Amino acid sequence: MGIRIKKNDRVKVLTGKDKGKTGKVLFVDKKNSRVVVEGINIVKKTRRPDQQNQKGGIMDIEAPLNISNVMVVCTKCDETVRVKKRKLENGKNVRTCGKCGEILDKV
Ligand SMILES: [Zn+2]
Incomplete structure (x- = not known):
């Protein structure tokens, strides 16, 4: 089965802590069968200070989900x-x- 999810699709999460939520696909990693969905699977990530962000700190980022855990929502x-x-x-x-x-x- 090919990957039928593309960037900007609206998808629903089928499993995990965000089960039932929908969001927009931001990124598809075909090689690893993973997707990043806006507002879904948020994790805290510590960032070390760098040139863009002098202070560093904790950021909320969307962690990738397995592509089989989401399904396309028809508009x-x-x-x-x-x-x-x-x-x-x-x-x-x-x-x-x-x-x-x-x-x-x-x-
Ligand atoms: Zn339809």
């Missing part, structure tokens, strides 16, 4: 859906909602 159905692939007449491959057929990619 139209407003729920998690299976993502299908479809080829448009212009030859472009897009991802569509398996339920309502809404095209999930911006074309």
